[in-house]
Amino acid sequence: MNVATLNDAQLKPYARLAEWIGEIFLAPPSAETVERMVAGSGRTLLGDVGEILNCRDAARQMEATLLAAVGQDLSARYVRLFDGVSGRRTVSLYESFYCGNGSRLFQTPVEEMRKILRRLDMSVRAGCHEPPDHLSIELAALAAALDKGDDDTALALQNRMEAWIPQMRARLDAQDQDGFYSSAAVVVTCLLNEIGAARSASSL
Amino acid sequence: MSHSKKSGPVRVSRRTFLSGTALSALGAAGLPLLTKGALAQTPADEILSGCHWGVFRARTEDGRAVEFTPWEEDPWPSPQLPGVLDSIYSPSRIKYPMVRRAWLENGPGADVAGRGTGDFVRVTWNEALELVARELVRVREETGPTSIYGGSYGWKSPGRFHNCQTLLRRLLKLNGGFTSSSGDYSTGAAQVILPYVVGSIEVYEQCTTWPNVAENTELMVFWGANPVNNSQISWQVADHGFAKMEAFRDAGGEVICIDPVRTETCDYFDGEWLAPRPQTDVAMMLGIAHTLYTEGLHDQEFLDRYTAGFDRFLPYLTGESDGVPKTAEWASAICGVPTETIEDLARRFASKRTMLALGYSTQRQHHGEQIHWMLITLASMLGQIGLPGGGYGLSYHYSSGGAPTHNSPTLPAITDTPGQPPAGGAAWLSAEGNATIPVSRFVETLLNPGKVIDFNGTKITLPEIKLAYWVGGNPFSHHQNRNEMVRAWQKLDTFIVHDFQWTATARHADIVLPATTSYERNDIEQVGDYALSHIVPMKKIIDPVFEARSDFDIFTGIAEQLGLGYEYTEGRTEMDWIRGFYEAAKLESRAKGMEMPIFDVFWDSNKPLAFPVTDEEQNFVRHASFRDDPLLNALGTASGKIEIYSTNIEKFGYDDCPPHPTWMEPIERLGGPTTTYPLHIASNHPIARLHSQLCGTELRESYAIAGREPCWMNPQDAAARGLVDGDLVRAFNDRGQILAGVMITDVIRPGVIRINEGGWYDPADPREAGSLCRYGDVNTLTVGISTSKLAQGNCGQTAMVEVEKFVGTxxxxxxxSALDG
Incomplete structure (x- = not known):
């Protein structure tokens, strides 16, 4: 498939969902964000995400963990899982960790992602100091590709994420069984699946 | 539900949902993560810089460091260099400012037992800087500036500008003062006693050069000295000038290595290995001295002309004063080396041009002051001090001591006093502060505020510390008796740390600020601690990763919070300072008859600036001028001579540091009269890391056993415990317990195990006193006492343990952090 044959209506709508789920993995949630997600409308929408992406259990689990969260539990959970302080139990959100040179960060995937961002004529916003192979940025790039109707790039991004996210999810499942973030990672996988399915339908 | 069933046209409701309007309710209301406009590609580059492991070139691609290769003129590149690149991009990098949750929510001193449990809150830089500034002011106002400990110590990165420890003190001075520290962990005992003995600290001063040794030395004795291992690194940028000892090896010089471990140096020279019981060096030296004396092999003329107090030492040596002649037989019973070997050593030393090279570990033990004193006494009896290739050398042990010093100018450094001109000299030995404690006594200070201790002829009242600020160091590695330390740390209200990796120290902090590595900032440094052969531009290789900031930027931010930003920076940027240091060196260089290029030419040259070495320095002989004319070139001692008996020390009246070299039983040792545990730990310098630096890198895979720090063990000891190679073991004593992986080897004597210092502390339960260290931090087992009332140095080589096979899961x-755990 190429840009010319892409059915925008099939794929573009997933861009916002990619941005949204990506942002969840970008930083510990603020109290306001948690509050918004826990509110009735937020929970309804979470249910809708589960329906649309065919990941009802994961969405329900996200909702359940949100409701059970006290104070800054979710923020603390994020830090423990992703910010390196937990050593071996840290779950890396960087592609380089899984597909680079040992467990080093900033490896070839960073370079490849920089090229992709250039192709999209995009860059990471000022103030964000994450490398471009961070899960959130790869999802944001996917969203940008979908927005631009650049399905070659979207497909490339999808393929690369499908290559490393399973390893990330395995680590996450081990540390956050049925937790908010392991459930959110299921949503990521379902999103990629759903985009793939929509692409297949579009190409028929 | 299968995808085929779901992949029909997108429903309107879904499309509306996916338009994003609704998603904002789920939290996606922030700024877009990507913005329009691509960043330009950074061209590939090769950047020259320097580090503790030497000068190197960094290859970068699109702003990313992809390879570090040693500088082509490095004579002996360190195999540790690849680990440096690994550390920069470590998954355990500290990415954001963090505050321990209990501290943030409940204030200073909250849940101090919870330190190390990893419950942090990510905060913005502004929040972090404000918290730090406010806390510095609070503690200063409530309990006074001496309640703030700024004696932060450790192996910071090299560089004349980004000396984080100086930069910290600079800030704390602006805040009204602090408690500082004096001395160091490497040579804490030696550097205090040696000024009484030879008039200067010696341990960081040039010894007779390797070219001179190669030409003149007939017998080289490495006594606990291991330059082949320890010269991989330097405090500044390593020159690896110890490669010059190759000429001595090629000349077929005779080498004896006295060490419980057959060292890398012994292997290099294919030397003769003698393995006394650890901590018995003084007894062995006394046995040699006694033989020299009784056989008339000592140089009385040298003793008369160049030393003071041999006559007062002699009654002790002969036993006249205490009834115990320090014979070779007496020494043998203590050190385990056969009597005839000790006697033979005396004869060999006396019959040849002999150089006695003493290492640092020998004085990092209970009563460690005595070792260096006794070795110098022994060398004095041999009478070769000041002769080419003879005498003693206290700095061969590490950092290429003995590499000839080049004719280079002083390269100034930033000072801890704003407004003060940049200065040279050993910043870590300065004792500036409102109060100063010996560096290894920090834990004792925390546990005993108000206690009066002796130190080098003075009395020190230990201050009450409420806040400790640590930069460029890892006390949860280098300090002894970890469990005592963990308990002591609970006395602190606040512990602030700058670091770039989640070391145990960072994990035990209340406020953690992510610092850049030296590869993410510009600096300037000299090459070789002794050689001073080049000035090297330490050019920034990559931009700071994540939210890391340089220590200078962090402290500037705090100073700005205090309203003292300009006072801190003096209005100068990083490059302003670096340029200023270079220009000062250029002026001095001109006075020496050399013309350095202008700064921009130097900086853009991408190569180190070389300085020549004179014939005189090439053939430098330690104490030659003193030997030539002991009156005109008198030593800095009270008598101007080598003091074998010190009346100054006598006046102190210390029961653990008598006025002449003396054998005293340490608190515990192999074969000691009151020692219960059977195995001594040689907590040596690691082979594949720099103290604790690089432990968190891929290099660990080259040495870890069963995923833990290695524990070398003699086959006899292993058999007695039913251990085989690769076994996971528990090493323990009354102070703590660690796991380690056994490596059975005959390069270590029976009764001694080797577990290198610097393994990262990894308590199974940080809240539990005495918790098992899962990786193998040897300082969990070492003693926390001081060497003596004189130096108050650390005793990192004093530890007796038992080892058993670990049973269970x-x-x-x-x-x-690693892919495979």
Whole structure:
């Protein structure tokens, strides 16, 4: 498939969902964000995400963990899982960790992602100091590709994420069984699946 | 539900949902993560810089460091260099400012037992800087500036500008003062006693050069000295000038290595290995001295002309004063080396041009002051001090001591006093502060505020510390008796740390600020601690990763919070300072008859600036001028001579540091009269890391056993415990317990195990006193006492333990981030 044959209506709508789920993995949630997600409308929408992406259990689990969260539990959970302080139990959100040179960060995937961002004529916003192979940025790039109707790039991004996210999810499942973030990672996988399915339908 | 069933046209409701309007309710209301406009590609580059492991070139691609290769003129590149690149991009990098949750929510001093449990809150830089500034002011106002400990110590990165420890003190001075520290952990005992003995600290001063040794020395004795291992690194940028000892090897010089471990140096020279019981060096030296004396092999003329007090030492040596002649037989019973070997050593030393090279570990033990004193006494009896290739050398042990010093100018450095001109000299030895404690006494200080201790002829009242601020160091590695330390740390209200990796120290902090590595900032440094052969531009290789900031930027931010930003920076940027240091060196260089290029030419040259070495320095002989004319070139001692008996020390009246070299039983030792545990630990310098630096890198895979720090063990000891190679073991004593992986080898004597210092502390339960260290931090087992009332140095080589096979399910090591755990 190429840009010319892409059915925008099939794929573009997933861009916002990619941005949204990506942002969840970008930083510990603020109290306001948690509050918004826990509110009735937020929970309804979470249910809708589960329906649309065919990941009802994961969405329900996200909702359940949100409701059970006290104070800054979710923020603390994020830090423990992703910010390196937990050593071996840290779950890396960087592609380089899984597909680079040992467990080093900033490896070839960073370079490849920089090229992709250039192709999209995009860059990471000022103030964000994450490398471009961070899960959130790869999802944001996917969203940008979908927005631009650049399905070659979207497909490339999808393929690369499908290559490393399973390893990330395995680590996450081990540390956050049925937790908010392991459930959110299921949503990521379902999103990629759903985009793939929509692409297949579009190409028929 | 299968995808085929779901992949029909997108429903309107879904499309509306996916338009994003609704999603904002789920939290996606922030700024877009990507913005329009691509960043330009950074061209590939090769950047020259320097580090503790030497000068190197960094290859970068699109702003990313992809390879570090040693500088082509490095004579002996360190195999540790690849680990440096690994550390920069470590998954355990500290990415954001963090505050321990209990501290943030409940204030200073909250849940201090919870330090190390990893419950942090990510905060913005502004929040972090404000918290730090406010806390510095609070503690200063409530309990006074001496309640703030700024004696932060450790192996910071090299560089004349980004000396984080100086930069810290600079800030704390602006805040009204602090408690500082004096001395160091490497040579804490020696550097205090040696000024009484030879008039200067010696341990960091040039010894007779390797070219001179190669030409003149007939017998080289490495006594606990291991330059082949320890010269991989330097405090500044390593020159690896110890490669010059190759000429001595090629000349077929005779080498004896006296060490419980057959060292890398012994292997290099294919030397003769003698393995006394650890901590018995003084007894062995006394046995040699006694033989020299009784056989008339000592140089009385030298003793008369160049030393003071041999006559007062002699009654002790002969036993006249205490009834115990320090014969070779007496020494043998203590050190385990056969009597005839000790006697033979005396004869060999006296019959040849002999150089006695003493290492640092020998004085990092209970009563460690005595070792260096006794070795110099022995060398004095041999009478070769000041002769080419003879005498003693206290700095061969590490950092290429003995590499000839080049004719280079002083390169100034930033000072801890704003407004003060940049200065040279050993910043870590300065004792500036409102109060100063010996560096290894920090834990004692925390546990005993108000206690009066002796130190080098003075009395020190230990201050009450409420806040400790640590930069460029890892006290949860280098300090002894870890469990005592963990308990002591609970006395602190606040512990602030700058670091770039989640070391145990960072994990035990209340406020953690992510610092850049030296590869993410510009600096300037000299090459070789002794050689001073080049000035090297330490050019920034990559931009700071994540939210890391340089220590200078962090402290500037705090100073700005205090309203003292300009006072801190003096209005100068990083490059302003670096340029200023270079220009000062250029002026001095001109006075020496050399013309350095202008700064921009130097900086853009991408190569180190070389300085020549004179014939005089090439053939430098330690104490030659003193020997030539002991009156005109008198030593800095009270008598101007080598003091074998010190009346100054006598006046102190210390029961643990008599006025002449003396054998005293340490608190515990192999074969000691009151020692219960059977195995001594040689907590040596690691082979594949720099203290604790690089432990959290891929280099660990080259040495870890069973995923833990290696424990070398003699086959006899292993057999007695039913251990085989690769076994996971528990090493323990009354102070603590660690896991380690056994390596059975005959390069270590029976009764001694080797577990290198610097393994990252990894307590199974940080809240539990005495918790098992899962990785193998040897300082969990070492004693926390001081060497003596004189130096108050650390005793990192004093530890007796038992080792047993670990039974049960091994706990996983948690402290490292890695793909495979």
């Amino acid at each position: 091994p706990p996983e090591v948690d402290v490292f």
